[in-house]
Amino acid sequence: MAPAARAWQKGGMPLHLVPADQRPAFPEHYVPEADGLAALGGRLSPELVVEAYRKGLFPWTGAPPIPWFSPDPRLVLFPADVHVGRTLAKTLRRGAFTVRYDTAFDALMRLCARHPRRGQRGTWITPNMLETYGALHRRGLAHSVEAWHDGALCGGLYGVALGRAFFGESMVSTVSGASKVALVTLCRDLARWGFHFVDCQQVTAHLLRMGAVPLPRSEYLSRLAEAVRAPDAWAGGPPAAPG
Secondary structure, X not given: OOOOOEEEEEOOEEEEEEOOOOOOOOOOOOXXXXXXXXXXXXXXXXXXXXXXXXXXXXXXXXOOOOEEEOOOOEEEEOHHHOOOOHHHHHHHHHOOOEEEEOOOHHHHHHHHXXXXXXXXXXXXXXXXXXXXXXXXXXXXXXXXXXXXXXXXEEEEEEEEEEOOEEEEEEEEEOOOOHHHHHHXXXXXXXXHHOOOEEEEEOOOHHHHHOOOEEEOHHHHHHHHHHHHHOOOOOOOOOOOOOO
């Protein structure tokens, strides 16, 4: 644990408080709350986000104090296991959407931030998250998977690739089926490129229907350690399949 780290008592459990600029910022071993909350605070930066992902954490929002989560179970989608239902298969065959990588990263993030979601007020994608993930994109670590229709961006997803793991952050559709087509396209490519999994973070009915499975946190951390030991496979252009 970093020497400057302190603990805050919540429900009788010590909660790690993240130092503003010191690295490493997170301990190697931490005990999340029952809801997955493991740490609070810090100043959002590309370096902090990368460290967090490598240790099984992600920022819930960029609003201070930043909450860092490591839920149990953790929802994971193995690329080769993505499920394509009958309706989605028809949409894919029609070719209604063109899927592109990394041609409109900032625009897709802003679309995710402003698109209204049922049962949710506002957005967790705060200006410092836009800035931080934009910087990760410029470093070749964050990527957008964009669905285009008639020349307009109408959905997709974005996330971070480290080693052979892809950490999904947010999905959006302004036209029905757009984000699903983007996700299926991504998974098919990730399978060819030798990626181990897509981290979906939270269990949702939508992603379960797409083939994602909940893993015990201990199993997720074990798979994560193996995936991020590999060299970064997607830094710059699309990677080649492993030899």
